[in-house]
Amino acid sequence: MAKELIKGNEAVVKAALLAGCQSFYGYPITPASEIAHAGALFFPRLGRTFLQAESEIASINMVYGAAAAGERTMTASSSPGISLKQEGMSYLAGAELPCLIVDVMRGGPGLGNIAPEQSDYNQIVKGGGHGSYELIVLAPNSAQEMADFTRLAFDLADKWRNPVVLLTDGYIGQMMEPVEFGESVGKLPRKEWSLTEGFNMDENLVSSIFLDTDELEAHNAHLQAKYRKIEAEEIRYEAYQCDDAELVLMGFGIVSRILRSVVDRARDEGLKIGLLRPKTLWPFPKDAIREVAGTANKILTVELNFGQMVDDVRLALNGSIPVEFYGRQGGNVPTVEEVYEVAKTHLSAAADVSA
Amino acid sequence: MPKKLVLERPKGFYEKFERKPGDKSNTHYCPGCGHGVIHKLIAEAIEDLGIQDRVIMVSPVGCSVFVYYYFKTGNIQVAHGRAPAVATALKRANPKAIVVSYQGDGDLAAIGGNNILQAANRGEHITVFFVNNAIYGMTGGQMAPTTLPGMKTTTTPYGRDEDNEGPPMKVSELLATLDGPTYIERTAVWDNKSIAKTRMAIRKALQCQMDGKGFSMVETLAACPSGWKVDPKNQYEWMLENMQPFFPLGVKKDIRDERESWHRTPRDNSAEEVSEALDLNVPDPKLFPSEYKKDSYRNPSIKLAGFGGQGILSAGAMLANSAMEQGYHSSWIPSYGPEMRGGTAYCFVNISDQEIGSPTVSHPDVLMAFNRPSLEKFEADVKTGGLLMYDSTIIDVEPTRTDIEVLAVPATKIADGLGNTRMANTVMTGAYLAQTGILSREAMEQTIPKALKRKNLVDANYLALKAGMEFVENQ
Amino acid sequence: MSKILEEAITVVSPEHCKGCGLCVISCPQDVLFQIDGFNSKGYHPADYTGEGCTGCGMCFYACPEPAAITVYKKGAEHDAA
Structure with a gap:
């Protein structure tokens, strides 16, 4: 077809x-x-x-x-x-x-x-x-x-x-x-x-x-x-460039498309950023989050709200690594550049922690 | 129907009320309750009409929430007031079933007021038994829309005040004003004669549905001796004295003889039928190889911008469509929301041999500007080394950027020469193809007939495409 | 043993009766009454006087309980007591 x-x-x-x-x-x-x-x-x-x-x-x-x-x-x-x-x-x-x-x-x-x-x-x-x-x-x-x-x-x-x-x-x-x-x-x-x-x-x-x-x-x-x-x-998710990622971005829907571009750009620049995208929001991929937290120092959750899914990410990790949040609201969708800049600040902060 | 020699527990009831806790042979209703009388009349009608295996009873919220304890039929319990909506879908999914919505006055006339009104107006092929006892029973004797003036309830302890709560609602009269319903009658159970009439009305209403004649409803004035705090022995007198003046009995609407009989017939669709209906029987497109003129033209994100009506969105869609047919990943997204109604309409198209991430970008590789505001607004956004194309017929200023490639295309003038300025979008598309080599002319020609709604414009658009390409090739 | 009834009778099942009295009110022949005693639920159940029933069925339709009243018309089969 x-x-x-x-x-x-x-x-x-x-x-x-x-x-x-x-x-x-x-x-x-x-x-x-x-x-x-x-x-x-x-x-x-x-x-x-x-x-x-x-x-x-x-x-x-x-x-x-x-x-x-x-x-x-x-x-x-x-x-x-x-x-x-x-x-x-x-x-x-x-x-x-x-x-x-x-x-x-x-x-x-x-x-x-x-x-x-x-x-x-x-x-x-x-x-x-x-x-x-x-x-x-x-x-x-x-x-x-x-x-x-x-x-x-x-x-x-x-x-x-x-x-x-x-x-x-x-x-x-x-x-x-x-x-x-x-x-x-x-x-x-x-x-x-x-x-x-x-x-x-x-x-x-x-x-x-x-x-x-x-x-x-x-x-x-x-x-x-x-x-x-x-x-x-029934848990479903997509992990993209997560294997060696120091910072893992999380988002769903349209945000995950933007995050994918952010990851591509970061990888072009040699930055170890990955993307974990839940395809099922319930059931929530808690184990997958814990798994990426094994290599990553930090998770950055990006949403078109003031922080909702991020609560579930934090619950899944139970404080094992820091979980940051970046959101836009009112119908504003962040640009790739915007999230990239935010991600970079968290990446350097994450590196500081690991060092 | 042969005359029955024994009047006994109707077969429309379960032999034993297994779903009911405790006593399995009596109802949960209070002594003298009107629901019990109406239940018996319905159960008897179900038996006599021979429809026991076809009926689905919809249990509401209220005293009759446990209708499913009793009727030996399909049973479903639903949210407060929504029985007509649920019944609507049950009937449409089960056209041969006899779907009965059994509702009290709070359920039907208050919280579910719009649902009954709309189901009646749609003429749904369902039967509604509406029990009007002028009070909420189950929740503790509160006021219903049908509560009588001056009547004391737990929420009208000083009596219903018409200045505060309005007068009692006459639902049957209200619904009878609609064109949708077929049969509506108000009856009562307050003496032998009225019970006999109710018995007949229930049968008529069910028969109406069996005959495929549409919506039927029987409103029955019934007693709630507990809620009214009236001895059951005095309930008939109470009803005749208090309810009768407000709720005149009788047939409010009956057009069963005029209504055409019809039944829905569900269809099993073959796979072929489904593909055909969904316009999916499209042959695989032919591949027409093309070569990028420069490597920087590869995997572009393109912004097309202009006035609404210039075909901005459709030109973008055509590009994305053709790219898809040639095996690329592609995406098209229009400008969103109120912006669309402002001066500029724009869309983003991405074409790539890689999976596409963000469908919009801040700095597009290509900008096609079809009017001056678009050029002025978006020129600065074009990525360094990118391509800016603009309609030089309409735009009377020149771009100022020097770090990008600029191509002026007199698209409107060329389209005008072909007899239709509205094809400037296709001219520009042709120019883009020739400039970049991203897609071949044949590839785009394959797409145009599928993308255009007006098929008589196909040939003209072929010419416009060609003219746009030739403009670039001849430069 | 069942026999064909020569006269109609009304049979009240005392344990199913809730004592509302509607059957008594509805009976045109005035041949139903409520007994002074109680059933196990504490109601005064109705009963048939034993004479005068015409089998009109008014009591059956006035009664809110499914199984409290059974009316056997003239010519019906009924288990002889």
Whole structure:
């Protein structure tokens, strides 16, 4: 199949349809609307459902219904809309319903602006809704990964009966890059637990309510055991030039692209800088971070916020080496030169420490 | 339907309420509760209509949160007020299922007000049983939108004050004003006659969905003797005295006879069908080798800038597209946000034989300036030793940098000579190709028909490309 | 042993009855009543006087509990007591 030059936001929709996604329940919001536009264009062509719901709250609850019916389903939104979806996401996690939620992050708090930020990290990775639950969180950094991770998201969601979030930003969504799409999945197996007409529905219940205190505790224990398994099996990351790196940069999404250029530039100058990029933000690649900390003297985390993922990096390292932070905000994206200069100051400081 | 000789526990209920803690044969409802009566009528209708294996009951939040204890159907419990949204998707995913949303007045009329309104207006093929007992039961007897004026609840201890909380909401009348719904009736369970009417209305509503006629809802006025603090033996009188004046019974809308019957039909798509629909059946492009004129032209980051409408973004996309077809890594990213609506539109294109890091750079290797503000704004950014190309027809000043290569291209004039000034972008692209050798003319010609939305402009753009290339070659 | 009923009867299951009294109110023949005694849940369950039921079923539909009341119409089979 030939490659297609396509925006990340549109690649998500094509990949979703190829992955057998049967329905898209959306609500417009910049900068995620293009996903809905592409959904409205392509889903009906295959006789599948595209519905613009009355609100973000309605759309996530429609996803709840479609997922309960056993079909692959999705929604897409941006930060303020994701805040509205949080209750529904808690229900989805509680009822263990698989689905894809795309968050094209924008500037906050409040109305903020429509420029790219990464300040939804906490509300997505830390579970912005009520209850102790985890969402599987994938952070693509190219149009190709927008497609690949969409497919992966549906597979992980079904495998673990868990909602999956594609956490991305306006840059990755707006950028056109060559994408090679995979093959269309065949007919997917019916989910035994689902409410599918014609298959003993009266034996099945989709619910997150456990009135009895011991039952709810047991349900939570079951969820936590599942989360530990996911942590053991599903961590994904990319380590670039980390083997001998004295300073390791960390960032996800668009930032990781900038950091890659910083690393290339540093290596041209003979500076030992590497990049560790989480592809899964939950589960978080804690062991990989500890591993690079074996050679590196310092980690510099760069984010489009005032420091969110950096907390997890610090928790992973538990003070073993210094973790620094550099962030831009409000829709400002740091340039390669800017981060390079910051990295250099930390590299010399790191060298001082080691000396 | 043959006349039944025995009236007994309907088969629409589970034989034993296994999901219910404690007593497995009784409901959790208080003595005299209207929910129990309505449950029985629904369970009986499910049995009599022969749809037990097709029904999905949506349990709301409220006293009826445990609907799933009782009905021997598919069951799902949902967030407060969202039952119509959940039911919408359940039905669309399961067109043959009979999807029933069972909701109380707080759930449906307060927190879920918009959800019921919109589902009704979309004419979703679902059935809603709306139990109106004028109070929140489960949460402790608080005011509902349907609470009567003067009625004391735990949140209206002095009685509902219409100046503070407004009058009771008449949901059935409200929804009946919409074009979407098919059948809406308000009934009650306050005497034998009203119960018989409710029984019929429930059947009509389910039949409406079975017949593919669209949205149906039965609002039933029901008793909450505990919440009202009324002895169950007096609840009928209480309802007739207090509820009847505010909530007139009757059919509010019924266009079942006029509605066309239709059902959604889900399709299994073949792999071929999917590729076709997603426009993925594109043959592999042909490779047309080209050679860089200078090594410094290799792996460029290019900034294209001009007025909106000059085809800046599309020229960039065409370049990135053609580079991709020739096996390069490429990226295209537009200027983001409100800037797009200002004077200048710009985009970045990266073409590389290496994986591309940052899609934007502070100092591009190449700047293509299509208007004066772009030249003035971005000239200083061009990397030392880089290439600056500008449309010398439109831009009446000259670049001042001496540490970069400068190429003036009268792109608009050349395009005008070909009959369309809007092809200046393609002329400039042609000039860039000829100057750098990054892509061959054949490669770009292969891309143009795919990239252009207006196919009648393909030939003209071939000419523009050629003219741009010849301008450089003839210098 | 079951027999075909020549007269309708209403059977109340005392353990399923919550004593709300709606069946008593609904009965057009006035042949249902609540007993003075209690069931195990502390309710005064309803009962049939044993005579005069027409099998109209009003009590069945007025009763909020699924299994508290069963109405056997004339001609129905019923286990002979």
